[in-house]
Amino acid sequence: MARIDCNHIRHAYGPHPKSDKDYALKEVHHAFEDGGAYALLGPSGCGKTTLLNIISGLLYPSHGELLFDGKDVTNLSTQERNIAQVFQFPVIYDTMTVYDNLAFPLRNRGVPEPDVDRKVRETLDMTGLADMAKRKARGLTADQKQKISLGRGLVRSDVNAILFDEPLTVIDPHMKWVLRSQLKQLHRRFGFTMVYVTHDQTEALTFAENVVVMYEGEIVQIGSPAELFERPKHTFVGYFIGSPGMNVMPVAVEGRSARLGSQTIELPGAPRAGITGAIELGIRPEYIRLGASGMPVSIRKVEDIGRHKVVRASFEGRDIAAIIGEDEDIPADPKIAFDPAGINIYADSWRVEMGG
Amino acid sequence: MERTWNNKAWFMVLPVLLLVAFSAIIPLMTVVNYSVQDTFGNNDFFWAGSEWFDEILHSDRFWEAMGRNLVFSAIILIIEIPLGIFIALNMPKKGWGVPVCLVLMALPLLIPWNVVGTIWQVFGRVDIGLLGYSLRALGFNYNYVNDPFDAWITVIVMDVWHWTSLVVLLCYAGLVSIPDAYYQAAKIDGASRWAIFRYIQLPKMNRVLLIAVLLRFMDSFMIYTEPFVVTGGGPGNTTTFLSIDLVKLAIGEFNLGEAAAMSIVYFLIIMLLSWVFYTVMTAYDAEQ
Ligand SMILES: Nc1ncnc2c1ncn2[C@@H]1O[C@H](COP(=O)(O)OP(=O)(O)OP(=O)(O)O)[C@@H](O)[C@H]1O
Ligand SMILES: [Mg+2]
Numbered sequence: 001m002a003r004i005d006c007n008h009i010r011h012a013y014g015p016h017p018k019s020d021k022d023y024a025l026k027e028v029h030h031a032f033e034d035g036g037a038y039a040l041l042g043p044s045g046c047g048k049t050t051l052l053n054i055i056s057g058l059l060y061p062s063h064g065e066l067l068f069d070g071k072d073v074t075n076l077s078t079q080e081r082n083i084a085q086v087f088q089f090p091v092i093y094d095t096m097t098v099y100d101n102l103a104f105p106l107r108n109r110g111v112p113e114p115d116v117d118r119k120v121r122e123t124l125d126m127t128g129l130a131d132m133a134k135r136k137a138r139g140l141t142a143d144q145k146q147k148i149s150l151g152r153g154l155v156r157s158d159v160n161a162i163l164f165d166e167p168l169t170v171i172d173p174h175m176k177w178v179l180r181s182q183l184k185q186l187h188r189r190f191g192f193t194m195v196y197v198t199h200d201q202t203e204a205l206t207f208a209e210n211v212v213v214m215y216e217g218e219i220v221q222i223g224s225p226a227e228l229f230e231r232p233k234h235t236f237v238g239y240f241i242g243s244p245g246m247n248v249m250p251v252a253v254e255g256r257s258a259r260l261g262s263q264t265i266e267l268p269g270a271p272r273a274g275i276t277g278a279i280e281l282g283i284r285p286e287y288i289r290l291g292a293s294g295m296p297v298s299i300r301k302v303e304d305i306g307r308h309k310v311v312r313a314s315f316e317g318r319d320i321a322a323i324i325g326e327d328e329d330i331p332a333d334p335k336i337a338f339d340p341a342g343i344n345i346y347a348d349s350w351r352v353e354m355g356g
Numbered sequence: 357m358e359r360t361w362n363n364k365a366w367f368m369v370l371p372v373l374l375l376v377a378f379s380a381i382i383p384l385m386t387v388v389n390y391s392v393q394d395t396f397g398n399n400d401f402f403w404a405g406s407e408w409f410d411e412i413l414h415s416d417r418f419w420e421a422m423g424r425n426l427v428f429s430a431i432i433l434i435i436e437i438p439l440g441i442f443i444a445l446n447m448p449k450k451g452w453g454v455p456v457c458l459v460l461m462a463l464p465l466l467i468p469w470n471v472v473g474t475i476w477q478v479f480g481r482v483d484i485g486l487l488g489y490s491l492r493a494l495g496f497n498y499n500y501v502n503d504p505f506d507a508w509i510t511v512i513v514m515d516v517w518h519w520t521s522l523v524v525l526l527c528y529a530g531l532v533s534i535p536d537a538y539y540q541a542a543k544i545d546g547a548s549r550w551a552i553f554r555y556i557q558l559p560k561m562n563r564v565l566l567i568a569v570l571l572r573f574m575d576s577f578m579i580y581t582e583p584f585v586v587t588g589g590g591p592g593n594t595t596t597f598l599s600i601d602l603v604k605l606a607i608g609e610f611n612l613g614e615a616a617a618m619s620i621v622y623f624l625i626i627m628l629l630s631w632v633f634y635t636v637m638t639a640y641d642a643e644q
Contacts, residue, residue, distance in 0.1 A: 108551065
């Protein structure tokens with residue numbers, strides 16, 4: 001159990017990186033608190049696996065250093081770092097039984113056999129593999145194999161951290177849910193630092209108290225699910241989290257108001273003076289009110305998705321989405337209004353603070 | 357679905373059957389023919405029954421040659437299989453070293469048998485051969501022409517030099533098919549070098565090793581050209597293997613009946629041993 005500090009970590013797979021493009025990780029400078037549960041969320045190829053492998057020591061970063069509890073471990077081997085990692089695709093030792101697979105990481109570390117037995121049985125129960133303990137791992141199905149992989153990560157409870165790299169991809173939805181709640185429970189019980197990679201936002205948001213969003217080799221935001229929802233720091237976070245994602249439209253800002261085409265939108269505060277670059281206004285569909293007063297829109301489509309309806313409309317020539325209650329009706333002459341609480345202003349995709 | 361039985365397909369295999377018949381079955385039947393007949397010349401043959409087989413199976417000469425073959429094959433396998441695995445494990449997995457190593461490894465396999473024999477025959481000569489001369493100069497009393505031990509060593513080293521590559525290439529093919537994730541998981545699990553070999557690499561090489569053992573066994577059990585070129589079966593009979601003896605019998609002594617009987621026994625033994633190897637190893641594999 002340890003606090004993990006990534007100090008200005010950069011990584012390029014190629015030998016002679018020149019521009020930022022050559023880096024799979026552009027710059028990660030972040031601390032994972034001791035005992036924290038983090039979800040690492042981001043699209044494919046954004047560097048999630050790279051970051052995990054650097055933490056576990058499978059990869060040596062091109063720049064920067066890694067600290068565990070303040071101690072520099074950059075040059076330590078994977079084994080010395082004492083980290084468990086579960087990979088995206090199942091890795092099992094074919095010729096061993098399920099039991100021996102789980103015992104393997106313990107036996108390699110010279111744990112006494114009675115302790116091995118106790119821990120392995122516990123893990124077998126937890127992963128639902130108890131009735132196939134004596135079977136060879138070779139003939140099992142993909143999700144059973146993945147449970148073995150997961151089990152090998154969980155069997156060592158004294159680790160500094162457990163890293164999960166999309167461990168539940170090949171597991172069916174119900175079992176996913178069961179395993180996820182078991183992971184949460186284990187985390188509460190043993191208090192290890194846990195980093196859980198996923199590109200599924202619901203998984204991330206329901207799982208962790210801290211969500212780390214990565215985009216193109218950088219961490220764009222770290223926060224609670226609510227923070228990510230209310231105050232996306234980067235337009236990418238706005239798009240990526242929420243369904244449908246945040247509406248983002250180019251505007252011109254003057255004082256406390258923003259102009260979009262012929263419309264003027266009242267802002268909750270004045271952005272600091274002198275912001276430059278491409279200025280955009282972001283608002284989530286949840287903060288758009290549809291009614292008889294406000295700015296005119298033309299509605300293209302209404303999707304009823306159960307608890308609420310998603311309204312797809314055209315506003316000042318651009319697409320916009322709004323969410324309304326299941327029982328609300330669409331007015332004959334629809335107008336929209338923006339709830340100031342949900343408005344964020346972005347300059348070159350990064351959020352700008354607004355004064356009161 | 358209704359199955360349609362169409363026997364016309366058999367005609368498609370007819371050419372292959374004919375080919376096999378001409379190239380294998382008919383010559384084999386000639387041998388069988390010789391093995392049950394005797395002749396006093398003039399192309400006059402008469403029925404001899406199992407006489408030749410009796411003679412072969414009770415001849416010390418046959419069993420001694422057989423013993424030499426078995427010892428030779430055993431030594432070859434004991435050296436070449438572990439050595440091949442060891443080299444394959446230490447070959448680079450990526451980068452410019454891969455093609456270089458592969459070419460180096462393939463080189464001995466591309467040289468014709470009799471050329472390999474000639475190379476070593478010259479290489480080992482004590483008057484002009486680099487190996488023989490150097491060993492002499494270093495004070496070793498090496499001479500494969502009149503020392504049976506030296507002759508054996510030479511033949512074995514020659515075979516190791518010639519054929520270990522085959523084992524290496526087969527094992528290497530098995531090794532490169534292991535995804536990186538396995539090595540990563542092994543690191544995470546704290547596996548030792550030995551554990552990685554035992555639980556990741558060896559299981560992946562299992563199948564190719566089975567093939568390597570079978571090929572090397574059959575080949576070494578039938579070895580002829582190289583020792584014949586180097587030692588001619590000598591000194592004395594000490595490197596006379598079954599195949600060399602067979603040729604001596606058939607061509608040197610023109611004892612066709614006995615040679616034919618010996619061929620058949622030889623052939624059956626190779627089949628039997630290969631079958632035993634195969635069954636034992638696949639059974640072991642299935643049990644794994
Ligand atoms: N071994 C490698 N050699 C070269 N480039 C690599 C290697 N592994 C990853 N990359 C590149 O680095 C970038 C980040 O890859 P990474 O595997 O970390 O992404 P990821 O976020 O884990 O994606 P995914 O969700 O698909 O697993 C990608 O552009 C990828 O092409
Ligand atoms: Mg990945």
